[in-house]
Amino acid sequence: MSVLEVQHIEKYFYDPVEFKVLDDIVFDVKKGEFLTLIGKSGSGKSTLLYVLSTMDTDYKGKLTIDGEFVSGYDQNRLAAIRNEKIGFIFQFHYLLGDFSCLRNVMIPAMRLGKFSKEEIEEKAMQKLRMLGLEDQALKPASKLSGGQQQRVAIARALINDPLIIMGDEPTGNLDSKNTQIVFEILQELAHEKGQTIIAVTHDNDFAKASDRTIEMMDGRIISLGK
């Protein structure tokens, strides 16, 4: 069963000159798959990830998420889909510096509004505990180390139990020890909880250890992996 289908996606950059950044991208992603996207700088892998994330809507082609054809949806509907079905992990943790770790993790769930504040708090604590951060929960996000912050960002990405977790170089800013920790967490999520992971990476070891690696060059897919 595929949770994400990409059909003939094309995208152009117009500034400074017209440039085809994505060219006829076709693939699909199965539920519970740990997928990595690799390629040199400028190969279009990050651009593709942002198209898949629904944040970038300026493309041609068809994108289906969880059986729902989302190309052409308005921004509000896409925001609701992101909120419910997609979790993000960025290269730079991008936590909200004015909030405690716990509240950072709680925000997406508060936006979703499915559970009461107490339930969300309980759930957020559980995610932080899972990532070994329960004693940091009430500290301001800006007071943590890089590795800890990235784990908080992962907890935040997980709070709504999203179908898909997308990462833009999730380990790009971490040392090898923390990279290993993050990798293991992601793998566990994919294999034990059935959540789909799509991560852009530069790290070949990281890519090799994942279930499947799509390699890109000059806006095209040159290898669909296994």
Place this chain on the structure above:
Amino acid sequence: MAIRINRDIALTYFLSGRKMTTVAILGVLLGISIFIFMNSLSKGFDRQSSESFFKTTAHIRIYKDDVLSKPLSQDGFSLIINPKVVPAKNTIENPDNLISLVKQNPEVTVVFPQVASPVFYNNGQSQITGTTIGMPPAEGNKMYHIESFMVQGSLAALETNQNGILVGSGIASKMNLNTGDNISITSSKGVNLNLKVVGIFQTNNSKEDKTKSYVNLNIAQQLLKEGSSYITDINVNVNDPNDAPALAKEFTSLTGYKAEDWIAANESYMAASRMRKIVITFISLTLLIVSCFGIYNILNMTVTQKINDIAILKAMGFNGKDVIRIFVYQAITIGTIGVALGIVLAIILVNLLKHVYIGGDIGYFPIRFEPVVFLRGIGIGLFVTFLAGYIPAKKAAKVDPVSIFRK
């Protein structure tokens, strides 16, 4: 729930930028308090000036206007054209009938006939020129509130003593008069009367105080060598002085005499007062708007500072409306606190000034609590802060998260 998280985030930003928000609140506070204060002052001036008008002026005065002679014509040809004021008597015919006609209008509160006569107050060799007003004392008091500015004697004495006279304090001091003294007055018709001073009044308008006196109606008629049906003016007061112009028009057509409202009678003064009102409104509104630039500035800065936060919120599923709410909440929080404190300061200012003695015919500073002005200040203040927040919020809503993440 979604709304609650927006408010939570707004509040967190509000608290984390404490210094900046304090400055913005101070701005609104000053803007609002000065706005309310200045507009209360403007209202107070208006009330003060109309009050001093109504010490000597009726809301509406009905009198016989001069009539120009019509050309003598025959078969459509004008034979003699020589327009001149017709030398008719300026008396109102059948005043009792006219008074009862005017009284039928439910807006009318006081109506009474009046006769004014130019007189000399004799003091040995020297004479003081002035005017004496003949009127029924009780009604006159209802209209002018003479009793309230009497310094000696009483108005009631004028009612009991037909030959009594109330004189202005200026006349009294020049002629060394006290209640109980006699005064001799001469009219333009050469009639000389000896009257008894039963009271002295002081309007604090020195021109009035040095020339004016009040007598019973029949005394004024005697001074002009006229009978008891001779009436020059009919004075009318109405419930709301601002309705006077419309009612004056009505009375003109109803009675056939000229009915002039107090606003038309004092046109140049009213024009000055309107100008003062415009200037005060303009200045106070400008202050209020300038103070809201503070909010605009701070939110603009917050949006720039928090642009990463906005991108991340959008990535997590917050839509444009949520982002607008977050920043508008912040603006409204600043605005509400600023407005609330501004009201407190305005109350303090009004209270302080209320007890400042100015002197002259003003007395204490003419300011008091004007609920309408306070409400208007709150309304305008909140509206302007909303706008000041909405514009940067709109900008924040347009942030494209992809362009932020790709930097």
